[in-house]
Each structure stands twice: as C-alpha cells, then as structure tokens.
Amino acid sequence: MGQRHQIYLIARVRSRNGQSSYRCVGAYHHQSCYGIYPLQAMARFLNLIARDENAAVIREELLELDGKYGHPWKDNNIPEVPCPYSLFLVSIAWQTDLEKMDYNYLRPRPSELDVKAGLWDTQNDDGFSIIDITDPQTPAYCFVSGPGPYFVPPQTKPIPAHRYLADYHALHRIPPFDPGHPEAAQART
Numbered sequence: 001m002g003q004r005h006q007i008y009l010i011a012r013v014r015s016r017n018g019q020s021s022y023r024c025v026g027a028y029h030h031q032s033c034y035g036i037y038p039l040q041a042m043a044r045f046l047n048l049i050a051r052d053e054n055a056a057v058i059r060e061e062l063l064e065l066d067g068k069y070g071h072p073w074k075d076n077n078i079p080e081v082p083c084p085y086s087l088f089l090v091s092i093a094w095q096t097d098l099e100k101m102d103y104n105y106l107r108p109r110p111s112e113l114d115v116k117a118g119l120w121d122t123q124n125d126d127g128f129s130i131i132d133i134t135d136p137q138t139p140a141y142c143f144v145s146g147p148g149p150y151f152v153p154p155q156t157k158p159i160p161a162h163r164y165l166a167d168y169h170a171l172h173r174i175p176p177f178d179p180g181h182p183e184a185a186q187a188r189t
Helices: 037-050 052-065 084-095 161-171 182-188
Strands: 005-014 020-030 111-113 128-132 140-144
Touching: 005 037, 005 052, 005 084, 020 052, 020 084, 037 052, 037 084, 037 128, 037 140, 037 161, 052 084, 140 161
Parallel strands: 005 128
Antiparallel strands: 005 020, 020 111, 128 140
16 A cells, blocks of 8 residues: 655666667665655755765766676666665655655655566556666656556656646646645645
C-alpha cells in the first residue's frame, strides 16, 4: 500500500564495444511520494548534484563505468547499483526536507532497484522521475505520470513538472488551486 514513485538516473556511457548510449545507472523506489513531493525532491536533488564536490564524484562514478560493460539491456555483469554515491544523493533528496521537518519522508523505507529492471517492471501509482546525470551540473530531467487517464505504458511520454502535477491532480480529482487542500497550501509556501 502506498503511493509508489520511482526515480531513475540515466547517463550516456560508452559500452565495451565503444558505442555510446544511455543506460540506467541508478534506480530508486519510494513507497509514499506523491503530488508535489516528487517535484520538491527533484529540486533538492538538482541542488545537491550542482555542488562541485558532488558533481566531481558523480563524474568519477560515470568514468568508472566507461567501456566496462556491454549492451545496456543485455549485459548482466553490471552491478545492481553502479553509481552508489549518485543513488545516495537521490536517497537524501527524496527522504529529507530540512525546511519542513514535520513531514517524515522516512515512512516507509525507500529502496534501491536493480538498474537492469525495466521501467514498467515495478509497481507504480504516481509516476516516475527520470534524471540524466551525464553532466551533473547541467542535468536534464522529466516526469512520467502514474496510472490513470494519461497512463498508457507503450505511449507514455516524458512530461515537464507542471504537467506532471496537473496529471496528478486530474487523476486524484484534486482541484489544483483549492486553497483548503493541504497540498495546495503547501505549494504556495
């Protein structure tokens, strides 16, 4: 039970045959992350990876993968967590809100996912966050809505943050600007 959300880190990495392609370098499951929380967590993550010290470690992790593994979906030798520090930063961003300590992100415990698992192989209620960390100081990111009127896996497309939130509100029939709704009040702060 919960409102499941997964976070996928991707990066352009050179495989053993010299071909450069995107592959999943970190995957994370949060059992209860919904509404505006994924957007707030994304902002915290982007702030963390923009720091020179963190960006340097992320680049080092990606260099460590360079040329070592085969095709992204066929090579079973890649570790389940190929970029542990990057995933640690995801964990911090998605579990901790230092500005609002009254909300406990640690319920229930989030977990790492195997990077070889497919996007649609996980239980998901409220969507995905996908972050390209190829260059950690200029990352690209998008969201994918969870089940509902906009969720048809073979046709699902990446969407920007404002559309993700609009889809969430439509799915759960929450008026996005209802001043009495706790989430609407939180969005204004």
